[in-house]
Every structure is written in C-alpha cells, then in structure tokens.
Amino acid sequence: MSPPPHFARPPLDFIPPAYSxxxxxxxxxxxxxxxxxxxxxxxxxxxxxxxxxxxxxxxxxxxxxxxxxxxxxxxxxxxxxxxxxxxxxxxxxxxxxxxxxxxxxxxxxxxxxxxxxxxxxxxxxxxxxxxxxxxxxxxxxxxxxxxxxxxxxxxxxxxxxxxxxxxxxxxxxxxxxxxxxxxxxxxxxxxxxxxxxxxxxxxxxxxxxxxxxxxxxxxxPSWTKLERLLARLEHLSGLTPPKPEPRSSRSPNLRYTQRICRLAQHLLGQLEAFYDLPPFISGRDEEEPRIEQRLAPGHFNARLERLLHRALETAETYFGLSPQGDWNSRCRRIEEVAWIQIYREELRHPGSLSPLQRGLLDWKAHQAMLYLQHMRLVESCVAVEEEYLLSKPSFERLAETALILFDVLARLRGESYPARPRLGxxxxxxxxxxxxxxxxxxxxxxxxxxxxxxxxxxxxxxxxxxxxxxxxxxxxxxxxxx
Missing domain, CATH: 3.40.1130 (Glycerol-3-phosphate (1)-acyltransferase)
Structure with a gap:
C-alpha cells in the first residue's frame, strides 16, 4: 500500500537574482x-x-x-x-x-x-x-x-x-x-x-x-481549426452542436460569434447551478427575463459578476477573509492565505514532526488547495466578456475568447495548465x-x-x-x- 500524498510543503523561500x-x-x-x-x-x-x-x-x-x-x-x-x-x-x-x-x-x-x-x-x-x-x-x-x-x-x-x-x-x-x-x-x-x-x-x-x-x-487564420476547437468545447460541456449552415448564408465571424456566446451562456448556467445561485432577475419586475434580454451583453456581464463574487466568497468564507477590493486584489489575498497553509515553516525540518502532526498539516493543506480552486476559476472566467467580442468579432477576438473558454473547461476538469490548441x-x-x-x-x-x-x-x-x-x-x- 502506497503512503498517502503529502499536500503540505516546505516554505516558499525568496529566489535571489543570479544573472548569468x-x-x-x-x-x-x-x-x-x-x-x-x-x-x-x-x-x-x-x-x-x-x-x-x-x-x-x-x-x-x-x-x-x-x-x-x-x-x-x-x-x-x-x-x-x-x-x-x-x-x-x-x-x-x-x-x-x-x-x-x-x-x-x-x-x-x-x-x-x-x-x-x-x-x-x-x-x-x-x-x-x-x-x-x-x-x-x-x-x-x-x-x-x-x-x-x-x-x-x-x-x-x-x-x-x-x-x-x-x-x-x-x-x-x-x-x-x-x-x-x-x-x-x-x-x-x-x-x-x-x-x-x-x-x-x-x-x-x-x-x-x-x-x-x-x-x-x-x-x-484557420477557421477550420477554430471550428474543431468549438466542436470539442461543445462536446466537453454537453452542449448539442448547432446545425450546419450553408457557407454562403453568413460570414464565419457572425456564425462563430454566436456559437462562442452560446457556449459561454451554457457554461455560466452550469456554474450558477453548481454554486446554488437562484435565477437571475434583472432590474425589471420579471420572474424570467426575455430571451433577447438573457442574451444581451449587459445581462451576461451582470450574471458573470454575481457568479465570480459567489466563487470568491466561497473561498473567502473558508479562509476567514472579508470581500475587500477588486477581483485581482481579492484573488491575491486568497492565494496568499492559502499558500500560508500549504507552504509551512514547520516543514523546513520535517523530521521534528510526529506522523500525526504531519498528517494534520497535510489535511489542512489539502483543504486549502481545494478552496483555492474557487479563486483559480475566477482567474479563468474574469476575462470572458461578450461586449469585447460583439463590438469587434475579428478572428483574433474569436480565437482569444475561445481559448479562454478552453482554459475554463480545463480548469473545471482538473487540468491546471493544459496544452492550448494552436489556431494558426x-x-x-x-x-x-x-x-x-x-x-x-x-x-x-x-x-x-x-x-x-x-x-x-x-x-x-x-x-x-x-x-x-x-x-x-x-x-x-x-x-x-x-
């Protein structure tokens, strides 16, 4: 029987510059x-x-x-x-x-x-x-x-x-x-x-x-490679692929913009369910926003902001932090507190610890790693913005947004640093x-x-x-x- 993994690690020392x-x-x-x-x-x-x-x-x-x-x-x-x-x-x-x-x-x-x-x-x-x-x-x-x-x-x-x-x-x-x-x-x-x-x-x-x-x-630009990437992301997310369209019906920019926005909406809905968020209600007195309202960039941004806040709040509650500052500062504070629990000064000389003490440190470090993933999810999602794509649906912006969604899906599947596909x-x-x-x-x-x-x-x-x-x-x- 193999020994349990060690999640707690020695402290992160400063790496001095040593130009060569x-x-x-x-x-x-x-x-x-x-x-x-x-x-x-x-x-x-x-x-x-x-x-x-x-x-x-x-x-x-x-x-x-x-x-x-x-x-x-x-x-x-x-x-x-x-x-x-x-x-x-x-x-x-x-x-x-x-x-x-x-x-x-x-x-x-x-x-x-x-x-x-x-x-x-x-x-x-x-x-x-x-x-x-x-x-x-x-x-x-x-x-x-x-x-x-x-x-x-x-x-x-x-x-x-x-x-x-x-x-x-x-x-x-x-x-x-x-x-x-x-x-x-x-x-x-x-x-x-x-x-x-x-x-x-x-x-x-x-x-x-x-x-x-x-x-x-x-x-x-390779539209063929972008098509393969979107088909792969739709499959991984459980989204039914759209029906093929005649090539002459619409420009590829518009077709792929719609597919990327549809995929982003689907991922957002799945994450809202994961975090037990109630249906989003806009400023109007409606139980359910109209379909064109749900697809509007402003509506998407409001839903995404609510989701990111809930994800960070989940981590902050565990680590005993208050939600202060912008997204980046909140992420950095969560990361630092998690690192303190993972990279332990006690492990500079691990021989002085009993098996019980080491086990408890590993347990605490493992919990910190799990809650740190909520912050990592925010890091992946915060760059998703429909307005950025819709205002100028160039191949570059389509590719950039598709690759960010690729990163989000990889993060949710447990791949921290996946090999991004090349689109040309x-x-x-x-x-x-x-x-x-x-x-x-x-x-x-x-x-x-x-x-x-x-x-x-x-x-x-x-x-x-x-x-x-x-x-x-x-x-x-x-x-x-x-």
Whole structure:
C-alpha cells in the first residue's frame, strides 16, 4: 500500500537574482525554436513573425542608459505567457538592428531585469525558478501587503542594476490583445523610489518610464481549426452542436460569434447551478427575463459578476477573509492565505514532526488547495466578456475568447495548465510609446503623503492611457473565408 500524498510543503523561500551571461546567450540562441515550437505544454508558441514600431526609441534609451545618463524602466503589456520571449527577441534582434540603422553603438547583450510572480516556479517547475533567476529576475509574492524582500531587491536593481528594469503593470495576463486590465500602482511607486534614491545619493541620472505595447494577431487564420476547437468545447460541456449552415448564408465571424456566446451562456448556467445561485432577475419586475434580454451583453456581464463574487466568497468564507477590493486584489489575498497553509515553516525540518502532526498539516493543506480552486476559476472566467467580442468579432477576438473558454473547461476538469490548441501561425507587433520622465515629477511627489499618492495615480494613468493598438495589414477578404 502506497503512503498517502503529502499536500503540505516546505516554505516558499525568496529566489535571489543570479544573472548569468552564458544562460542569457543560450536563451538568445534558441529563441527562434522557443517562439515556434511548443517546448512546454503550457506555452502557446507558434509565433512566425515579430515586428516593432519605435525600436529606434529603445535603441536611443539603451544608449543613454549605458552612458550613465538615465535609469530606464520598461512598462510592458502582459497579454500571454509568450510575452517574455517576445521581449527577449525584441531586445536581442530588433533593437540592435535599429541601433545600427541610426549609427548608435550599443554594448551587448541588451537585456532587462524584471519582476515575476513567485508562483510561476510552482506550476512551471523548479527549473523555471532557476532559469528566471539566471536571467536576472526577482520573484514577488503579490498577495502580501508588502513583500519587503522582493521590493528591496527590485529597488537595488533599479538603482544600480546592470540592465534596465521591466515591469508588467497589469500584474497578470488576460489573454486579450485589445483589452487592458487596470494597472497596479506598484510600477509607479518603484519609479518614484528610484528617483528618490538617486537624489539622496547625489546622482544626476534621470528616471525614464517607457510604455511598451504587445499585440498578437494571426498571420493565416484557420477557421477550420477554430471550428474543431468549438466542436470539442461543445462536446466537453454537453452542449448539442448547432446545425450546419450553408457557407454562403453568413460570414464565419457572425456564425462563430454566436456559437462562442452560446457556449459561454451554457457554461455560466452550469456554474450558477453548481454554486446554488437562484435565477437571475434583472432590474425589471420579471420572474424570467426575455430571451433577447438573457442574451444581451449587459445581462451576461451582470450574471458573470454575481457568479465570480459567489466563487470568491466561497473561498473567502473558508479562509476567514472579508470581500475587500477588486477581483485581482481579492484573488491575491486568497492565494496568499492559502499558500500560508500549504507552504509551512514547520516543514523546513520535517523530521521534528510526529506522523500525526504531519498528517494534520497535510489535511489542512489539502483543504486549502481545494478552496483555492474557487479563486483559480475566477482567474479563468474574469476575462470572458461578450461586449469585447460583439463590438469587434475579428478572428483574433474569436480565437482569444475561445481559448479562454478552453482554459475554463480545463480548469473545471482538473487540468491546471493544459496544452492550448494552436489556431494558426501568429504574428506579434510591439509598439514603443513616448518616454515619461519620472524625475521631473519628483518634486511634487516629495511634497507630502497626499501629493505623493496623487503623483503615483497620475503616472499610472499616463501609462494606462497609452494606446496599445496598431493597424494590421491583412487582406480584408480574409475574414470572410472559411
């Protein structure tokens, strides 16, 4: 008889950055393979083309950084798990090319220190923590009110690091190239701390914050693969497939939009039943909304918001938390409390525990894992939005929404990190925004607590206001082909 599984684990220690030049050279060398071939089941890959608008701006700023004139912070959009690979490609290939075109001499390698979620090595494997450390990354526990160890390390690299510093102000991916999550204020706060530290040290460098957008698109959209994916999702969810339509009856965009919305409505209804939610009643005095009202985006959004609140409330009740803040902050607080029960300081030296004590720790950790799944479900569902799809039913938005629903179904079936299907080769367009001088705003930041808070808010808003969209050159008839 095999021993019972151990659910409780040793504590999550800080992984110190340990940049290694040879590891970076190795990653740069195999980037074309990493971008095109799925080396890990959770990587979407399939990227055939990367282009950048504004690479010349990056080249000039990297030159100023290397000359000791500025400290540079890169605030990039975080759409997919592929984003870091795209960033590495831009810095190792496109920026050096832009520098040569301008006659700028840069010292290579071009790289950036960065923050990453401490949970990544938990699902990616210990090797991922080792790799991110050797690439100069700093892990941060986002659920903690203040992760002092991580912030201290980040502050030091911002001040004296060998490379600029990259931050994803959204804090997490949402799977949508054209929908931006609210930005977290930590990015702006780190920039002001850096400007403060430079001033205290009597140094003359200017702190520059540079917004960078990332947008994915399909170079050759495959309607056939999208059809297979939707048929698979309908089968897994128990939904009867729609009757085939003549190809000439409607554009594929409209047909697949209706199918995706129908699937999302069905999943929502199943989850409402799971959480024992009563039938949703709109603001009108009706026992049952009309069919056109049930399918309206506003009605769907209200039902989804009610469901997400119930899922988080289920976890919060177990962990003794009050429902405070937005979706993201509630998720992070639940995650942190669950981690405290799973990753135990007592297991740093497990030999000192009796079998009974170890068994009780495993029992508590197992319960924490189960209730943590309610929060994970919210993480998967929160990016589902009918209005986003209906306002522009392009192949990209259809594919993104279908893949998010794939993630939701995989989560409900117990697959934490499934291999996402590929719906065709993708391209990536990186857009570099206008540099923002943080040092010019330091005087206001230093006037007092209220002024500092306002300065952080305004800097965050300025980055959010940057338009991450760009025109895609594509045959306009392509959207109509099946």
């Amino acid at each position: 030049a040879w590891v970076l050279r190795l990653v740069h060398g195999i980037l074309p393979l990493l971008l095109r071939v799925r080396v890990r089941r959770w990587l979407p890959s399939g990227i055939a083309k990367i282009e950048a608008t504004g690479a010349e701006i990056l080249a000039r700023l990297y030159h100023q950084f290397q000359e000791g004139q500025i400290r540079l912070v890169l605030a990039f959009r975080h759409v997919e798990v592929d984003d870091p690979l795209v960033g590495l490609y831009v810095l190792s290939r496109l920026v050096p090319e832009a520098a040569r075109r301008q006659g700028i001499r840069l010292r290579e390698p071009l790289h950036a220190h960065f923050l990453y979620d401490r949970g990544m090595p938990l699902w990616g494997g210990e090797w991922l923590g080792w790799l991110l450390s050797r690439l100069g990354g700093i892990p941060i526990r986002r659920g903690r009110r203040v992760d002092r160890v991580a912030l201290k390390a980040a502050r030091q690299l911002l001040l004296d690091g060998q490379f600029p510093f990259a931050i994803a102000p959204e804090g997490a991916t949402n799977g949508h190239s054209e929908r931006i999550n609210p930005l977290e204020p930590g990015m702006a706060q780190l920039c002001f701390w850096c400007a403060e530290d430079l001033a205290k040290a009597g140094r003359s460098e200017t702190v520059i914050l540079l917004p960078i957008g990332i947008r994915y698109y399909y170079t050759d 080769w993708r391209g990536v367009h990186v857009t570099v925004g206008d540099p923002i001088s943080v040092s010019e705003r330091l005087e206001r930041y230093c006037r007092g607590r209220q002024e500092a808070k306002q300065a952080v808010t305004e800097l965050t808003q300025d980055v959010f206001s940057f338009q991450f969209l760009f025109p895609i050159s594509r045959d306009p008839l392509q959207e109509e082909r099946v």
